[in-house]
Amino acid sequence: MDDIHAAVLRxxxxxxxxxxxxxxxxxxxxxxxxxxxxxxxxxxPPGYEHVYxxxxxxxxxxxxxxxxLNSKNITALTHYPIxxxxxxxxxxxxxxxxxxxxxxxxxxxxVLSLPMYPELTDKExxxxxxxxxxxxxxxxxxxxxx
Numbered sequence: 738m739d740d741i742h743a744a745v746l747r748x749x750x751x752x753x754x755x756x757x758x759x760x761x762x763x764x765x766x767x768x769x770x771x772x773x774x775x776x777x778x779x780x781x782p783p784g785y786e787h788v789y790x791x792x793x794x795x796x797x798x799x800x801x802x803x804x805x806l807n808s809k810n811i812t813a814l815t816h817y818p819i820x821x822x823x824x825x826x827x828x829x830x831x832x833x834x835x836x837x838x839x840x841x842x843x844x845x846x847x848v849l850s851l852p853m854y855p856e857l858t859d860k861e862x863x864x865x866x867x868x869x870x871x872x873x874x875x876x877x878x879x880x881x882x883x
Contacts, residue, residue, distance in 0.1 A: 806868055
């Protein structure tokens with residue numbers, strides 16, 4: 738690490754606890770607001786504390802949800818869209834020991850990271866929640882019309 742990066746990190750480290758707490762606050766808002774949404778929300782086992790570097794939801798219609806949010810100018814990202822064992826170069830020069838990892842493949846195809854950073858305002862979080870719920874309601878209406 739060079740001196741400039743070290744100096745920046747030294748300043749940022751003073752805020753890490755505050756920023757982690759803000760991320761937990763945002764996650765609580767998402768947890769409450771999306772409790773009834775047709776998706777799997779992050780889970781933290783009792784006795785543990787999450788820092789929510791990302792707030793990752795799981796939806797069988799991930800691509801449709803992502804496109805909808807994008808159309809509403811909300812950036813939701815697929816950080817790991819390809820299962821690791823399906824990535825080029827794996828297993829890094831060794832013979833593969835697997836043909837299929839169905840849980841990993843399903844996860845790679847269904848996970849989506851909602852906006853999550855300490856500077857996110859409660860109003861912005863509420864807007865994300867509102868749009869996810871709007872998408873879910875439209876999805877439900879379409880499925881009932883068929």
